[in-house]
Amino acid sequence: MHALTAQGITKAYGGVTALAGADLTLRPGSVHALLGENGAGKSTLIKVITGAVTPDAGTLRLAGAEVAFASTAQAATNGVAVVSQELNLFPDLDVLANLYPMREPTRGPLLDRGTMAERAVPVLKQLGLDIDPRVKLGSLSLAQRQLVEIAKALIVQPRVLILDEPTSALDKDSSARLLDILRVLRDREVAVVFVSHILEEVMNLCDEITVLREGRTVLDAQPRADLTIGDIVHAMLGQDLPTPVRTTGKPNAAKLELREVSVPDRLTKVDLTCAGGEIVGLAGLAGSGHTTALEVIAGIRRPSHGAVTLPGGGTPRDFRSAIAAGVALVSGDRRRVGLMLDKPVWENIAQVRPVALAGAGLLRTGALRESARELAARVRVQPPNVDARAGLLSGGNQQKVVLAKWLAADPSVLLLDDPTRGVDLGARAEIHALLRSVADAGKVVVLCSTDLDELVSACDRVVVFHKGTVCAELTGDRIDQHTILHTMNTGAV
Ligand SMILES: Nc1ncnc2c1ncn2[C@@H]1O[C@H](COP(=O)(O)OP(=O)(O)OP(=O)(O)O)[C@@H](O)[C@H]1O
Ligand SMILES: [Mg+2]
Numbered sequence: 001m002h003a004l005t006a007q008g009i010t011k012a013y014g015g016v017t018a019l020a021g022a023d024l025t026l027r028p029g030s031v032h033a034l035l036g037e038n039g040a041g042k043s044t045l046i047k048v049i050t051g052a053v054t055p056d057a058g059t060l061r062l063a064g065a066e067v068a069f070a071s072t073a074q075a076a077t078n079g080v081a082v083v084s085q086e087l088n089l090f091p092d093l094d095v096l097a098n099l100y101p102m103r104e105p106t107r108g109p110l111l112d113r114g115t116m117a118e119r120a121v122p123v124l125k126q127l128g129l130d131i132d133p134r135v136k137l138g139s140l141s142l143a144q145r146q147l148v149e150i151a152k153a154l155i156v157q158p159r160v161l162i163l164d165e166p167t168s169a170l171d172k173d174s175s176a177r178l179l180d181i182l183r184v185l186r187d188r189e190v191a192v193v194f195v196s197h198i199l200e201e202v203m204n205l206c207d208e209i210t211v212l213r214e215g216r217t218v219l220d221a222q223p224r225a226d227l228t229i230g231d232i233v234h235a236m237l238g239q240d241l242p243t244p245v246r247t248t249g250k251p252n253a254a255k256l257e258l259r260e261v262s263v264p265d266r267l268t269k270v271d272l273t274c275a276g277g278e279i280v281g282l283a284g285l286a287g288s289g290h291t292t293a294l295e296v297i298a299g300i301r302r303p304s305h306g307a308v309t310l311p312g313g314g315t316p317r318d319f320r321s322a323i324a325a326g327v328a329l330v331s332g333d334r335r336r337v338g339l340m341l342d343k344p345v346w347e348n349i350a351q352v353r354p355v356a357l358a359g360a361g362l363l364r365t366g367a368l369r370e371s372a373r374e375l376a377a378r379v380r381v382q383p384p385n386v387d388a389r390a391g392l393l394s395g396g397n398q399q400k401v402v403l404a405k406w407l408a409a410d411p412s413v414l415l416l417d418d419p420t421r422g423v424d425l426g427a428r429a430e431i432h433a434l435l436r437s438v439a440d441a442g443k444v445v446v447l448c449s450t451d452l453d454e455l456v457s458a459c460d461r462v463v464v465f466h467k468g469t470v471c472a473e474l475t476g477d478r479i480d481q482h483t484i485l486h487t488m489n490t491g492a493v
Helices: 042-049 072-077 095-099 113-126 142-155 172-187 199-205 229-237 290-297 319-324 345-350 365-378 395-407 425-440 452-458 481-490
Strands: 004-013 016-026 030-035 057-062 065-067 080-083 160-164 191-195 208-213 216-223 255-263 267-275 279-283 305-309 327-331 413-417 444-448 461-466 469-475
Touching: 004 042, 016 030, 016 042, 016 057, 016 191, 016 208, 030 042, 030 172, 030 199, 030 229, 042 057, 042 080, 042 160, 042 191, 072 080, 080 142, 095 113, 095 142, 113 142, 142 160, 142 172, 160 172, 172 191, 172 199, 191 199, 199 229, 208 229, 216 229, 229 425, 255 290, 255 444, 267 290, 267 305, 267 444, 267 469, 279 290, 279 425, 279 452, 279 481, 290 413, 290 444, 290 461, 319 327, 327 395, 345 365, 345 395, 365 395, 395 425, 413 425, 425 444, 425 452, 444 452, 452 481, 461 481, 469 481
Parallel strands: 016 216, 030 191, 030 208, 080 160, 160 191, 279 444, 279 461, 327 413, 413 444
Antiparallel strands: 004 016, 004 057, 057 065, 208 216, 255 267, 255 305, 461 469
16 A cells, blocks of 8 residues: 555646646655755645645545645644745744644643643654753754754654655754654654755665656656666756866965964864965864854954955955955855845845945946846756746755855855755756856855765865864865865874
């Protein structure tokens, strides 16, 4: 018996076809990867299955019987729970209230918070969340909130559990813990659906794979063991991945310099020089100082000792003065640095330019919109309509808008912190090519990434941090995953 099937699902939004006859077949006791490029329709299919969106056509069957859920709450009551890509939590309520949006254990008119807490604490513990369920959600970090969202889905003890990019906001430890929990659920005969752009995770965890392309199922519940990464990429893109553009960078005179930069508890007398024309990677374990170095350059953090000199000779005093001095910071954490989701794409892209060009006089709306259109095309935002509200774009396409917004300022120093989180493989290769062209135009490009493969394929030089100091600089053939990982962990090459 199938746990759940979706057949011939179609859904269009105005002129945009999100789903064009998608199928998905889930079995109990199997972890099912749902894959596809940004905008392929994964989140929309999940919303249809869990009652958040009404399809134009198609049928859903739960354990053989046709169903149509009117809301995600109704789906959850029927054993179909979802962890959505955008968090659906209330920052002003405490964790407990967030875990029980439907206030389920209520028998009478009163809410039995005792029972709620009793059930919640072990689930939170299992996820490694050692918090009092009575603290306000808003006081938690992004990763903790993501775990609360997952706990909320687990508490209903679902028969079908769907997770839309659950690991994109989690660090390595939390991700590993989550994957372990999913394995346990599989053993308890739960049907698990897992959306991720990290194919390594998929290959380690999943039993079956479905790939969507342009709203259609192009690979239907294939056993993972029968597939190579190459097969999956081909199904996702409809072609093979382009080979990365490797080192053409010729360093030029523009220089970014850190001299003996210290930040209490984080960095100790760090020296770093990055020249225009090269892509410099910063690597390290969480807390080793590489992201702090990025923040110091971006003016978000002031060093207690030492100096930062930007290519124009200036010093970043705060975030705004750094932007005015030509620094741009692209963060993969788009929920934090945020887009204005209710504003059109072009306004988001045009947002930092006036700050960067302060003093250049008024910029005309028409001109801003036109240059936003060019940039959106350059990073290949899909659909290519800059008047669409940013909130309506798929997650990965929102990330491309963040990149376009910073490129709009024509920065002399481009800083990137995990810029391709949640971005599909094809777009990721395009973004790397774009970074190369920015470097080739003589700019300084500095890239922090938790993705070693990204450092290897995009960088000319990788600077490895360990316990607040620079422990190695890798170039040429020494830039490989094994060497980076070893150096990050041991502090020695
Ligand atoms: N409410 C909406 N209004 C208009 N268009 C929408 C809406 N929701 C989704 N779309 C469009 O439908 C298409 C599919 O989007 P969806 O979010 O399902 O993609 P996805 O596969 O989840 O991508 P990602 O990997 O980036 O999260 C995209 O082109 C998107 O812009
Ligand atoms: Mg999505």
